Amino acid sequence: MTNATKTVRLEVDQLQKIYQTGNGTEFEAVRSLTFDLHDGEFACLVGPSGSGKTTLLKCIAGLMRATSGRVVLDGQPVNGPAKGMAVVFQEYGRSLFPWMTVEANVGLPLKSAGLSKAERTSRVADALADVGLAEAGSKYPWQLSGGMQQRVAIARAVASRPSVLLMDEPFAAVDAQTRADLEDLVRRIWKEHNMTILFVTHDIDESVYLAERVLVLSSSPTVIQNDIVIDLPQERDQLLTRSDARFGELRAEVYERVQFAKTNVTGQSEPARLTGVGA
Numbered sequence: 001m002t003n004a005t006k007t008v009r010l011e012v013d014q015l016q017k018i019y020q021t022g023n024g025t026e027f028e029a030v031r032s033l034t035f036d037l038h039d040g041e042f043a044c045l046v047g048p049s050g051s052g053k054t055t056l057l058k059c060i061a062g063l064m065r066a067t068s069g070r071v072v073l074d075g076q077p078v079n080g081p082a083k084g085m086a087v088v089f090q091e092y093g094r095s096l097f098p099w100m101t102v103e104a105n106v107g108l109p110l111k112s113a114g115l116s117k118a119e120r121t122s123r124v125a126d127a128l129a130d131v132g133l134a135e136a137g138s139k140y141p142w143q144l145s146g147g148m149q150q151r152v153a154i155a156r157a158v159a160s161r162p163s164v165l166l167m168d169e170p171f172a173a174v175d176a177q178t179r180a181d182l183e184d185l186v187r188r189i190w191k192e193h194n195m196t197i198l199f200v201t202h203d204i205d206e207s208v209y210l211a212e213r214v215l216v217l218s219s220s221p222t223v224i225q226n227d228i229v230i231d232l233p234q235e236r237d238q239l240l241t242r243s244d245a246r247f248g249e250l251r252a253e254v255y256e257r258v259q260f261a262k263t264n265v266t267g268q269s270e271p272a273r274l275t276g277v278g279a
């Protein structure tokens with residue numbers, strides 16, 4: 001099925017964010033930013049440091065008010081934290097409650113959503129099994145490694161069965177081996193649950209490995225500079241995919257676009273040698 005025939009899950013329409021800075025001046029972080037996410041898409045957002053990735057994600061999640069423009073989830077405008085969206089942040093240590101067991105942490109949003117105890121118990125067990133932590137429900141977050149804590153945060157997000165899952169550099173704070181395992185875990189969960197995911201990362205290799213589509217942000221004021229299709233086979237493997245010649249080409253393509261974004265003033269057109277793919 002092509003994107004044209006798939007349901008639009010998330011619409012970001014002409015989004016603008018202007019920060020009021022302390023000395024009475026303004027800073028336009030995001031400008032007229034527009035894109036759609038379709039049902040079942042896995043898209044990564046990359047861009048230079050300070051390009052507005054976190055700002056954009058917070059506005060999409062309804063955690064920060066945009067200055068203008070709109071975010072629409074399943075046809076409904078987002079004006080605050082939306083029921084159909086879950087977010088996984090980088091700082092797992094601060095997103096889990098240390099005084100609650102793993103089960104209680106994963107079940108908390110379900111309790112807030114008013115689900116029955118039986119339904120909560122079943123969803124929590126399924127989500128913990130999904131992330132390979134079926135035996136860890138009665139433990140406390142501080143008894144787990146960093147990678148395990150991030151798996152608990154992923155389980156909590158998956159348990160609420162969100163329409164769109166937002167992830168803000170979720171693996172930036174874990175070691176390389178754990179990171180590779182978590183990347184494969186997220187792709188497996190994405191496929192098994194036919195989820196729609198928007199994943200922010202500063203790591204170009206990670207974006208190409210994970211996504212079906214990479215959105216490259218310009219420098220501030222940020223717009224979508226490029227929309228690149230990742231035409232790698234669906235089955236990904238840390239060794240085989242990363243040594244595939246096409247992976248190398250796509251990584252070079254995204255890298256060049258991000259380099260261009262670092263030096264470019266918004267609105268300037270790209271040099272011809274960069275305009276062959278995506279855009």
Ligand SMILES: Nc1ncnc2c1ncn2[C@@H]1O[C@H](COP(=O)(O)OP(=O)(O)OP(=O)(O)O)[C@@H](O)[C@H]1O
Binds near residue numbers: 021047048050053
């Ligand atoms: N509260 C704020 N007030 C003023 N400016 C801000 C505020 N928060 C962020 N900014 C500015 O907005 C721009 C975008 O910041 P943001 O943190 O969204 O970028 P980012 O792409 O996530 O950065 P990084 O890659 O370093 O994590 C930056 O120039 C930043 O300095």
